[in-house]
Amino acid sequence: MTLQTQALAGALGALLILSSPAMAQARAQTAPQGAPQPGGGMGGPRTLADVPTFADRLFGRLDANQDAAITGDELAVLSRGPAGSMGGGRLRTAISQSDASNDGRISKDELTAGMQRMFTRMDANHDGTLSGDELPRPPTPPAAPSMPMPSAEPEPMPDMPGG
Template sequence: MKTFPLWVVAGSLFCLAPLASACPDGHHGAHPGMGMSEMDANSDGILDQKEFAAFHEQRFQQLDANHDGKISRDELPGMQGCDRKKAGQRFEDRFDATDINHDGVLSKEEAEIGMPMLFAHFDEIDANKDGKLGKDEVTASMKKLHEQGGAGMRRKE
């Protein structure tokens, strides 16, 4: 099992999860510029280490806007404008949209459909073990994990 930093999970929930709602229904494909075809320079359907490294070096250069050899938060497209207030509102909106029956909590089924990262860690987040996630449980779990620096969070494979 690979260790997966919790701050990535929290960041995904607060900053990236709402982006899924911007995709057309039924969209499950790769994002432009990040697919295998973009990396497969010789179009043989296989990525070798050189192709993989070359693609990521090129992407690094594109992101490093000031060419200082480092990528700051401001240079990451997904992090621009991601302040806590806006992120909190996006989480609230996403949670409410996922709450299909509008009872103020998410069942496992609702989480699986609308918030897959919550679903993947549902039992860990469900503090009172009632089989439902309230906003307060999710927020408390994210705060706790943030304070721990993501220690102990594992990617579900």
């Protein structure tokens, strides 16, 4: 897997964070009163045919003010708190690259096209389906630093001259 493909795989893997309680809470705090709240989990699309439906759901979750565009302020939730620690920053970058018009606003069509490009790059065998080895791996927490342990046998005291 190339470095670029690994980054894209990590970004798609970070999509799973959108079903987290923190994301739901952030959406509830920014959505207009009475706005529909999408429910259920948001695992990434497994087939290319699933991408448009997935992109619609993702767009609905991220467009907090429901103005038909995702802006940097709305993407900021991906870089904070639990979402940020689970790879949300990579997802934010991947979604930002969907802004084909470079106007700082991502439309639903731009997001869908960007997600299709990402899926196609991840689909190594080009069969329209992400198999187990093409799916992103969840980020692993860094290992705790190891401390050297003393040996079981103590070191002998050095001989002192004149002693």
